[in-house]
Amino acid sequence: MEPQQVNKGDRNKIYFLIIVIAALIGTNGYLFFKDRQQGEKIVTVSTEKDKLRLEVEKIEVELDKVNALNLDLNEKLLAEQKLAREKIAELKLALEKGTITRNELDKAQIQIDELKVFIKNYNDQVNQLQKENIFLKSTKDSLENSIRNANDKANNLANENANLNAKVKKAAALKIQKAEIIAYRTKSSGKKIEVTKSSGAQKLSIRFVVTPNELAEKGHHNIYLRVFDPAGNLLADESNRFEADGQEMQFSHSIFIDYNNDNSTYTIDWTNPKPYIKGIYTVILYTDGTTMGKAQLELK
Structure with missing residues (x-):
């Protein structure tokens, strides 16, 4: 039996179906990879937000440590700490937003890096102040001890002088x-x-x-x-x-x-x-x- 001949119109339909199927496969593949990249981007952004939030909290803890020292901070240090806490509050508020762009993340990272430098310099100033306070306290204690010793010596000399005067008076009395x-x-x-x-x-x-x-x-x-x-x-x-x-x-x-x-x-x-x-x-x-x-x- 002779094979059945496929006419030209049917052949064209088959080609068209192949192209459509290929296009659908390509479109689905593109959408799959796009969705996967978008998911990875969302995960990356969320991770970076958490990392930045943790760094902000660490900076805030450093400031709290300074306050725990109960130092008598000068006006300059108090003003600097106030500005730092205001910046921390702004960053925490920005990082709590539901959505955040890459540019916002990058800007937050820059601000956090600036805060880290500030905190280092701030801690250096506080440590210097603490050393000065220790030195002043040591000097004050030394002066108080010197004054106490001088007063004790003066009192002892006064008592000795009084005893000597009493002895002299007794020895000089008329009998x-x-x-x-x-x-x-x-x-x-x-x-x-x-x-x-x-x-x-x-x-x-x-x-x-x-x-x-x-x-x-x-x-x-x-x-x-x-x-x-x-x-x-x-x-x-x-x-x-x-x-x-x-x-x-x-x-x-x-x-x-x-x-x-x-x-x-x-x-x-x-x-x-x-x-x-x-x-x-x-x-x-x-x-x-x-x-x-x-x-x-x-x-x-």
């Missing part, structure tokens, strides 16, 4: 070497008669010699007397007061003597404002704030 008391009455002729009975006594006469002392100050010394009767009562006026041995006291009588470290004998006469009674009278003498000594007399 009685010997003393006696006599009672007497004065006759109409003016003659003084020593008595031993209380009924005849009018005045007491205290006679004393001061112990020689080269350290004692020569010249006038105020002598205070405190007279006690046999009952232990102080015979003194309420208004007569002086200080001795660190306390305020009343005195019975006071006079000035001229001390010349020459074994002179001094005499003080005292009149009792009350009648004399039987018993022992005690007289204590003071000068320059210290006790000189005492003497006693018994009246019958």
Whole structure:
């Protein structure tokens, strides 16, 4: 049997179908590769956004570290930090956008790189400030220690000086070497008669010699007397007061003597404002704030 002949019209249809199928295959291939590239581009952009966002957060953490140091930042550093935080806020807002172009990403990367340089310089300034603060604190502590040591030394010297002055004052104090008391009455002729009975006594006469002392100050010394009767009562006026041995006291009588470290004998006469009674009278003498000594007399 002879093969069937394909006419020219059918042959043309077959060629047309082949071309259409080839075109469809080519179109589908193009669309497939295009979609794949677009997907890869979206993934790449998203990844870069995350990377940039992480870098911004790191920069913000660096600024937070500075604040955690509790340094007293100067106005310049505070102003620079404020500008940096404003730029960080802008970048974070831009990176949170749903869609972002390559140009926007590139611009953000440039700004982040600038921020990194700023943060490095900023940290260098803060570190220098921290070193200066440490130096100033060390200097301040050193000065405070020096002042404290100087004050301690001054106080010790003052105490030593006070102790030395007290010792000198004690060593220079006038002390009685010997003393006696006599009672007497004065006759109409003016003659003084020593008595031993209380009924005849009018005045007491205290006679004393001061112990020689080269350290004692020569010249006038105020002598205070405190007279006690046999009952232990102080015979003194309420208004007569002086200080001795660190306390305020009343005195019975006071006079000035001229001390010349020459074994002179001094005499003080005292009149009792009350009648004399039987018993022992005690007289204590003071000068320059210290006790000189005492003497006693018994009246019958």
